[in-house]
Amino acid sequence: MTALDVAGTVRHIRHQLAVRRRLVTLALLALLALTFAAALYLGDYYVPPGEVVRSLLSPFTGLVDKGIDFIVLNVRLPRATLAVLTGMSLALSGIIFQTLLRNPLASPDIIGISHGASASAVFCIIALGLSGIAVSLGALLGAILTALLIYALSWRDGVTAYRVVLIGIGMAAIMSAVMSYLFTRARLFEVQQALGWLVGSLNASGSDDIAVMAGALALLLPATALLARALDAMQLGDDTATALGARVEAVRLGLMVVGVANAAFATAAVGPVTFVAFVAGPIARNLLAGSGRGFAQAAIVGALVMLGSDLVAQHALPKVQLPVGVVTGVFGAGFLLWLLVVSNRAGKVN
Amino acid sequence: MANAPASAATSREAALAFGLLCLVAAVLLVAFLSITVGARPMTLETVWSALAAFNPGSTEHRIVWDLRLPRTAIGLAVGAALGLSGAVLQGATRNPLADPSILGIHSGAAVLVVLGVAVFGITQLSLYVWLGFIGAGVAMLVVYAVASLGREGATPIKLALAGAAVTAAMQSVTSAILLTSPRTLDEIRFWQVGSLAGRDMAIFVQVAPFLAIGAVLALATGRMLDGLSMGEDVARALGQDVGRSRAIAGLAAVILAGAATAAAGPIAFVGLTVPHMARAMTGPNYRWILPYSMLLAAILLVGADIIGRIIAPPGEVQVGIVTAFLGAPVFIALVRRRKLATL
Amino acid sequence: MTVDHQLLAAGMDLGYGDRKVVEDLNLTIPAGKLTVIVGANACGKSTVLRGLARLLAPTRGAVYLDGKPIHQMPTREVATILGVLPQSPIAPDAIVVADLVGRGRYPHQGWFRRWTAEDDAAVAEALRATDTLDIADRPVDELSGGQRQRVWIAMALAQQTDLLLLDEPTTFLDINHQVEVLDLLTDLVRHKGRTVVVVLHDLNLACRYADHIVAMKAGRLVAEGRPAKVMTEAVVADVFGMASRVVIDPVSDTPMIVPIGRHHVGAGVMT
Numbered sequence: 001m002t003a004l005d006v007a008g009t010v011r012h013i014r015h016q017l018a019v020r021r022r023l024v025t026l027a028l029l030a031l032l033a034l035t036f037a038a039a040l041y042l043g044d045y046y047v048p049p050g051e052v053v054r055s056l057l058s059p060f061t062g063l064v065d066k067g068i069d070f071i072v073l074n075v076r077l078p079r080a081t082l083a084v085l086t087g088m089s090l091a092l093s094g095i096i097f098q099t100l101l102r103n104p105l106a107s108p109d110i111i112g113i114s115h116g117a118s119a120s121a122v123f124c125i126i127a128l129g130l131s132g133i134a135v136s137l138g139a140l141l142g143a144i145l146t147a148l149l150i151y152a153l154s155w156r157d158g159v160t161a162y163r164v165v166l167i168g169i170g171m172a173a174i175m176s177a178v179m180s181y182l183f184t185r186a187r188l189f190e191v192q193q194a195l196g197w198l199v200g201s202l203n204a205s206g207s208d209d210i211a212v213m214a215g216a217l218a219l220l221l222p223a224t225a226l227l228a229r230a231l232d233a234m235q236l237g238d239d240t241a242t243a244l245g246a247r248v249e250a251v252r253l254g255l256m257v258v259g260v261a262n263a264a265f266a267t268a269a270v271g272p273v274t275f276v277a278f279v280a281g282p283i284a285r286n287l288l289a290g291s292g293r294g295f296a297q298a299a300i301v302g303a304l305v306m307l308g309s310d311l312v313a314q315h316a317l318p319k320v321q322l323p324v325g326v327v328t329g330v331f332g333a334g335f336l337l338w339l340l341v342v343s344n345r346a347g348k349v350n
Numbered sequence: 351m352a353n354a355p356a357s358a359a360t361s362r363e364a365a366l367a368f369g370l371l372c373l374v375a376a377v378l379l380v381a382f383l384s385i386t387v388g389a390r391p392m393t394l395e396t397v398w399s400a401l402a403a404f405n406p407g408s409t410e411h412r413i414v415w416d417l418r419l420p421r422t423a424i425g426l427a428v429g430a431a432l433g434l435s436g437a438v439l440q441g442a443t444r445n446p447l448a449d450p451s452i453l454g455i456h457s458g459a460a461v462l463v464v465l466g467v468a469v470f471g472i473t474q475l476s477l478y479v480w481l482g483f484i485g486a487g488v489a490m491l492v493v494y495a496v497a498s499l500g501r502e503g504a505t506p507i508k509l510a511l512a513g514a515a516v517t518a519a520m521q522s523v524t525s526a527i528l529l530t531s532p533r534t535l536d537e538i539r540f541w542q543v544g545s546l547a548g549r550d551m552a553i554f555v556q557v558a559p560f561l562a563i564g565a566v567l568a569l570a571t572g573r574m575l576d577g578l579s580m581g582e583d584v585a586r587a588l589g590q591d592v593g594r595s596r597a598i599a600g601l602a603a604v605i606l607a608g609a610a611t612a613a614a615g616p617i618a619f620v621g622l623t624v625p626h627m628a629r630a631m632t633g634p635n636y637r638w639i640l641p642y643s644m645l646l647a648a649i650l651l652v653g654a655d656i657i658g659r660i661i662a663p664p665g666e667v668q669v670g671i672v673t674a675f676l677g678a679p680v681f682i683a684l685v686r687r688r689k690l691a692t693l
Numbered sequence: 694m695t696v697d698h699q700l701l702a703a704g705m706d707l708g709y710g711d712r713k714v715v716e717d718l719n720l721t722i723p724a725g726k727l728t729v730i731v732g733a734n735a736c737g738k739s740t741v742l743r744g745l746a747r748l749l750a751p752t753r754g755a756v757y758l759d760g761k762p763i764h765q766m767p768t769r770e771v772a773t774i775l776g777v778l779p780q781s782p783i784a785p786d787a788i789v790v791a792d793l794v795g796r797g798r799y800p801h802q803g804w805f806r807r808w809t810a811e812d813d814a815a816v817a818e819a820l821r822a823t824d825t826l827d828i829a830d831r832p833v834d835e836l837s838g839g840q841r842q843r844v845w846i847a848m849a850l851a852q853q854t855d856l857l858l859l860d861e862p863t864t865f866l867d868i869n870h871q872v873e874v875l876d877l878l879t880d881l882v883r884h885k886g887r888t889v890v891v892v893l894h895d896l897n898l899a900c901r902y903a904d905h906i907v908a909m910k911a912g913r914l915v916a917e918g919r920p921a922k923v924m925t926e927a928v929v930a931d932v933f934g935m936a937s938r939v940v941i942d943p944v945s946d947t948p949m950i951v952p953i954g955r956h957h958v959g960a961g962v963m964t
Contacts, residue, residue, distance in 0.1 A: 006817035006826060007810070013791040013830050014808070102783070110514060153682055157710075166447060166685045170678055173451070173618050177674030180543040184668065188536050195535065199525045226804065233799045239748050239779035244852070245772025245800035274518055290787035290832055322526065329522025336515035341499055 017291040024287045028300040032084070035307050039080040040072055042315060047072060082205040082269065083310050083324075084303040085213040087276055089266035091302020092224055094277030095284070095295055096259035099231055100252060101161035107278040108263035111168025114272040115175035116146020117264060121271070122179045122194045126186040133208065135197065136268040143264035146171060151256065158249060200273035200325025202310050209269045216265040220258055227255050228295050273325045275332025276305050282339065305331070366638050369631065373645040377426065380652045384422040385414060387656050420551045425652040425669070427554065428546070428610040429620065431561050433647020434568045434640060435606040436621025437628065441575030441636050442599035443509055446684075449622035450486075450607035453509065454516040456616035458489020459608065461520040463541065468527050468534040478541065479556050482612030490604040492516055544617035544670020546655050557609045564605035565644070571599050572637035579634065617670045619677025620647050626684055650676075695855050695886035697724040698774055700745060704754035707737070707744045713752070714740045715912045722856075727882045728890045729899040732909035733933050738892045739780060739860050741909065745890065746777040746858050772800035776854035780861055782845055784833045790844050791829045794819055797851030819850035822877055838865035846874060850881075857881065858890045863898070871895070875902045896933075900924050900948045908932045924948040938962070 041047045047055070047068055055072040058064050094107045101111075108114050120142020124130040130138065150171050154163040179198075183191050233246035241248050263277065284298035309327040316322070386397050392410055399405075400414035432450070439448040450456060462485025466472040472481070497512040528535045574595040577585040582592050607621065628642035654672040661667055700722040707715035715737040722728055722745070730738045743749040745756055747763045756763045763771060776797075784793060797819065798812045820826045823843040833841060842865050849857060859878075863871040875898060881887040882904070893899040899906060900920040908916045908923065910932045916923045929937045929950055942949040953962065 006821050007813045009826065009829060010791055010795075010813045010817045010820065013789065014795070014813075016830075017789065017792065153686070156686060163685055167682055169447070170681045170685065173681075174674060174678045177543075177618065177671055177678075180539075181668075181671045183539040184543050188532060191535060191539055192529075192532055195525065195528060199529060229804065232796055235783070235785040236796060237779070237781065237783040239743070239777070240782045242748055242768060243746060243772065243777035243779065244796065245769035247768055274522070285786065288787075290789050290792065323529070326522045326526045329518050329525075333515045333519030333522070336518075337496055337512070341496065 020291040021288060021297075024291075025297055025300070028287075028297060028304065032300055032304050032307070035304060035311070036080055036084065039083070039307060039311055040076050042311065043071070043076065045071060078207060078210055079202050079205040079310070080307060082210050082213065083202055083307040085210065085217060086266040086270050086273070087280075087303035087306030088299040089213065089217060089220070089262045089302075090273065090276040090306070091280030091284075091298045091300075092220070092295065093259045093262035093266070094279075094302070095281035095298040096224070096255050096262070097277075098281045099235065099293075100255055100259070101165055102235075103161060103165055104282055106161070106165050106168075107281075108259070109272065109274050109277055110172065111165055112150055112171030112175060113143050113147050113168070113260060113263050114267055114274075114277075115172040116149075117143035117267040118198055118272045119175040119178045120145075121197055122182050125194045125197060126182045126190045129190075131193070132204075136209075139271075140264050140268040143260060143267055146175070147256070147260040147264075159252065196323075197271050198325075199323040200271035200328070201323040202270055203321075203323075205270075213265060213269055216261065220262055220265075223254075223258050224262075224295065227251055227258060228293060231255075231293060271325065273306065274329045275335075276302050276309075276328055279332050279335050280305060283335075366632055370638075370641060370645070373642065373649070376649050377645055380649050380656070381422050381426060384425065384652050384656055385418045388413075388418060388659055416550065420549060420554055421546050421655070422652060423551070424549050424554050424557075424613055425546050425655050426648045427558065427561050428614045428617070429648035429651025430644045431564060431606040431610040432617060432620040432651070433624040433628075433643040433645075434565060435603045435610070436647075437625035437636075437640050437643035438568050438571060438575065438599050438603045438606075439621070440625050441571075441639070442578060442596050442603070444579060444581075445509070446626070447622065448509070449618075450603070450611070451517075451616065451618055451621075452513045453604075454489040454493045454513045454520065455486040455604065455607045456611055456618075457517040457520040457524070459483070459486040459611040460538075460542065460616065461485055461524045462488075464524050464527050464534060464538055467537050468531045473537065476552050476556055479553060479609075479612040483557075483560070483608045486608030486611050487604055489516055489520065490600070490608070494600055540668075541615045543668045544615040544673070545668035546614055547666065547668065549613065553613055557613045560605055560609040564602050564609065567598065567602035568606060569640050569644075571595070571602060572640050575599065575636035575640075576634075579636070615670060617651070617673055619673050619681060620651060623677045623680045623684065624650060627680075697886070698856050698888060699724060699757070699759050700775070700856060700888070700890075702741075702745060702751075702754065702756050705744060705751045705756065706753035707740050707749055707751055713912065715744065718744075718754070718914055720745075720907065720914060720917070722888060722890055723905050724888050725882065725886050726888065726904035727878060727902055728888075728905040728907060729903035730890065730892045730907045730909065731894075731896055731899045731932070732915075736909045736932075737912040738909050740912075742777075742858055742860050742890065742892050743779070746775060746779075747771060748777065748779065769800055772852070772854070774854055775856040775858065776849050776852040777857075778845055778849040778859045778862055784841070786834070788833050789829075790825060790831055790833055790836075790847075791816065791820070793833055793844060794825075794829075794847045794851050797848040797853075800852065815851050815853050816847075819847040822850055822880075823847040824873070839867055839870055842866055843870065843874070846877075854887075856888045856890075860892045861894060862891065863893065863895065871898065878902070896924075896929075896950050897942070900950065901942060901945045920948050924950065 037049065040052045041049055051068055052072055054063055055069050058069055097106045097108060097111065098104055117139040121135050121139040124135045124138035150164060150168050151159065153167050230246050230251040233241040233244040234248060234251060238248050280298040280302040281294060283301045284294040288294055288297060305328065306324070309331060310324045313322040313324045313327040386392055386394065390413060396410050397414060400411040404415065405411050435450055436448070439450070440446055459482035462481040463478050466477065466481040472478065493509065493512045493516050497509045528538065574590065577588060577590040578592065578595055585592050624647040625639060625643045628639045628646055632638035632642050651669065651673065654676060655669040658667040658669050658672045702718050702720045705715065705718040706713060718741060730741060732738045740749065744751055747756065750764055758766065758771065758775065794816050795812070798815060801812070820829055823846050825840065825843050825847055828836060828840060833844060836844065842862065846862055849859065863874055866874065878889050878891065879902060882889050903920050906917065906920045906923055907914065908928060915932055916928050924939060926937055926939050929935060929939070936953040938951045938953065940949050940951060
């Protein structure tokens with residue numbers, strides 16, 4: 001084979017991988033669009049698709065129907081939008097940590113960052129008697145402080161994946177203990193309020209939440225994209241990455257900051273919705289089968305999981321509105337068990 | 351000259367045996383402290399007379415018999431069970447961070463207790479115990495079964511994954527039930543934290559048989575665990591039935607941890623950190639690690655309970671909180687040590 | 694066009710924590726030659742390679758690349774001049790061979806410079822040289838140890854650096870592939886003028902292929918130079934603690950070390 005033929009083969013392989021990548025992304029986007037549409041017309045009051053479109057266009061066309069517009073524009077649209085934004089955010093956080101720490105278990109829900117946000121929120125609700133946006137701010141602060149603490153405690157001539165995961169798990173247990181303690185010290189209605197926050201819910205989706213999330217993502221998405229490139233080298237191990245010219249410690253720190261920020265903002269907005277961060281990365285990677293890093297795809301999967309779970313939470317049981325966190329918890333656990341069974345049969349450990 | 355290593359080994363064994371005796375003495379000491387110390391301080395003579403010559407009329411004697419003695423007994427038993435359970439799990443899974451909560455035992459107990467309270471209106475602690483025990487057992491069996499599918503059996507990573515999955519699912523269900531039933535929430539939030547308060551002798555009598563069976567089974571696994579610690583291939587080459595060893599160890603661990611959680615609620619960190627302390631004293635031999643873990647954990651748990659009773663008068667801090675705050679720094683220090691084996 | 698680069702270590706100490714592994718090393722890597730580092734296990738040869746490749750910072754002394762201290766140079770710039778294949782690289786799940794080899798192009802790409810024909814050509818060349826073209830579209834996890842090793846070497850080759858350092862690249866390889874890899878490295882040196890440094894386990898292959906051999910013991914440099922001059926029975930005894938006979942390899946005319954153990958020693962052999 002001539003040199004040109006060989007280069008052609010290489011180009012062909014890369015092309016095939018790119019095709020698969022694009023197909024997967026398009027399919028996921030289509031699914032997301034469908035789910036988003038469903039979120040707008042499903043509900044106690046069924047709004048036909050035609051009406052949904054009219055309602056969405058009403059600020060421009062002036063064709064208004066106050067009742068329907070309220071439901072679509074003031075209730076369902078914000079809720080669905082927030083679901084998509086927080087789903088993306090959580091998914092990115094998950095895949096960043098899972099890739100950095102080379103461990104599928106290393107999701108912010110497991111390595112203590114969500115627990116830090118939760119403990120802080122519970123503290124705000126029970127000890128400080130706060131509610132609403134003040135609690136969200138508390139949660140944000142809690143996530144950041146916990147992440148700093150985990151990083152500081154893992155640092156010993158640099159940070160290893162192993163230490164971060166373990167200290168994170170320990171931190172999760174400590175935060176759980178703090179919350180349990182606060183629960184025994186509070187009055188029942190305060191505990192109920194805290195539990196309501198803890199279980200994760202899109203009920204209070206206001207334009208403030210959306211504005212904050214959108215603003216945060218506007219910064220975090222480009223930052224993630226820039227840093228993700230370095231992961232191509234860092235995935236190969238610290239030594240090989242350095243050999244390829246990647247600035248390993250700096251990139252790792254940057255990615256952790258972005259990962260924590262993503263988790264912190266999402267958790268502050270809707271509470272610690274379990275498993276979205278955990279499953280998005282593995283699902284995306286599974287679909288891509290080696291044809292890409294998976295970040296963009298994971299973000300879409302995260303949005304899908306959040307939105308889909310919220311739909312199920314609202315409509316699955318008659319007369320009962322479950323919080324979205326309950327549905328993601330059960331779904332995520334099922335997914336994980338399936339993954340375990342499937343990889344067990346193949347003899348391959350994740 | 352060939353005798354030198356042999357005598358070194360025997361003197362080591364003698365030292366370890368002596369250490370064990372010291373631990374037993376420490377257990378008695380801490381038990382005694384537990385009976386003496388409390389919101390209502392008592393003198394040694396009062397306690398002694400309460401034990402030796404019980405007078406139903408005396409309030410103080412009644413406190414000793416109805417409150418402190420059961421509390422101490424349960425504390426020792428639960429502590430011992432947790433320590434043993436953690437040591438067995440760490441040995442069987444070769445995972446230095448194995449702990450009953452990783453395998454879903456705590457969340458399994460919780461979900462069944464919550465169901466019992468919410469659906470059947472159960473309020474008696476003695477009935478919680480049965481629910482908690484069954485829940486813990488079922489959860490761990492599910493986790494173990496799922497993780498064992500496939501060629502490699504239950505490796506540490508697969509166990510942790512399966513445990514995380516089952517825990518998350520059960521926690522979702524638990525949260526959902528708690529949200530809908532404030533009454534249940536009010537009951538559970540105190541059980542959930544892990545406490546020795548309000549437990550009487552009836553509870554102790556209920557769990558004691560399980561703890562005894564579990565302890566006997568666990569202590570008997572010492573040699574098996576030593577075999578497993580060298581890796582499956584080596585163990586098999588030496589003629590050990592690896593599957594059976596793991597099954598027996600798992601059974602012992604779940605009986606112990608399940609009963610302990612059922613009696614006192616979920617208590618974290620004890621099963622995790624105590625075996626490491628024991629190992630630091632005894633070396634890698636499980637025939638010693640197991641009894642040391644058992645006694646050390648008993649001492650630590652009752653000690654934590656004593657601290658909880660005196661640290662915030664007139665109230666008390668539940669033992670589960672104290673162990674978390676004491677155990678967490680130890681755990682973190684453990685992880686930071688260079689020599690910790692990898693998962 | 695290959696440029697000659699100067700890589701040397703001056704008074705270098707290397708260690709992990711308070712453990713000193715390499716002591717007072719003064720080593721100049723001859724440009725345009727194949728240098729092989731040999732020594733017993735744990736003598737520090739891998740550590741030396743890591744120090745030279747700036748993967749490990751020296752506790753004393755320094756490494757100089759073209760006269761500049763390598764640790765002060767931007768790491769990406771170094772990566773365009775010096776390529777390293779460390780001992781335990783990690784392959785991400787499900788990655789395809791062509792993709793992994795393509796990662797070697799990382800230092801030549803920036804945020805905005807995407808894949809060019811030059812990159813494709815470099816990857817193609819690397820695949821051809823390591824005989825991995827027929828497995829280019831397979832996932833790396835499905836390959837045998839030997840195939841995987843060749844893929845990693847291809848990645849290092851795709852980096853197209855004038856200096857190439859490899860840490861035990863011939864482990865897991867069948868003897869035919871070991872020879873192939875070493876022949877390939879020799880091609881790079883003789884035909885492309887590159888400078889190659891390899892850590893090898895096999896003393897005889899080292900003696901055959903090295904233009905310059907470096908023998909280490911307990912963190913110190915014991916001997917260096919042409920194999921024919923350096924590899925004497927005395928040096929072998931010092932470095933490996935083993936008695937031997939040094940004969941001439943009938944194929945390559947280079948020293949061949951024949952070990953003397955407790956059994957299978959001919960009647961006329963003196964120990």
